[in-house]
Amino acid sequence: MAEDDLVPIGRVAEWFGMRVPALRYYEDEGLLTTRRRNGRRHFDRDDLRRLALVRTYVEGGVLSLDEVRELTSAEPSTGARLLAARHLPALEEHSFSASSALRLLRHHVEHDQPDQLSCPRCAEELRERLVRFTRRRRDT
Numbered sequence: 001m002a003e004d005d006l007v008p009i010g011r012v013a014e015w016f017g018m019r020v021p022a023l024r025y026y027e028d029e030g031l032l033t034t035r036r037r038n039g040r041r042h043f044d045r046d047d048l049r050r051l052a053l054v055r056t057y058v059e060g061g062v063l064s065l066d067e068v069r070e071l072t073s074a075e076p077s078t079g080a081r082l083l084a085a086r087h088l089p090a091l092e093e094h095s096f097s098a099s100s101a102l103r104l105l106r107h108h109v110e111h112d113q114p115d116q117l118s119c120p121r122c123a124e125e126l127r128e129r130l131v132r133f134t135r136r137r138r139d140t
């Protein structure tokens with residue numbers, strides 16, 4: 001898209017796999033900005049970049065919408081960096097879990113192994129997961 005192109009909200013919703021009311025809600029909640037053309041909401045490149053940032057944090061799965069708003073604000077508070085730092089361990093853990101789930105699921109799909117618990121490769125992955133789960137329980 002060209003620098004000054006405006007994308008209608010319906011197209012943006014399609015691109016991001018979201019519903020238009022959800023995008024309006026984000027705007028009402030101060031999570032993103034849009035511009036009006038003929039009274040209808042459109043996104044310019046900066047609006048799209050901000051939405052990409054917001055969705056990335058939301059899909060990261062550990063931040064509340066209030067926290068995402070603070071982190072993605074045009075004028076972040078001094079606490080925003082501290083907030084980010086506080087969430088790094090949880091996000092890292094979430095990322096490990098998602099990667100592990102991806103490996104297990106991919107192996108399950110690619111190999112015709114109905115019982116994952118008796119698959120040697122999956123067993124190895126699960127052994128590591130078990131260690132992580134039990135360690136996490138001890139640490140909290």
Ligand SMILES: [Zn+2]
Nearest residue numbers: 107119121122
């Ligand atoms: Zn397997």
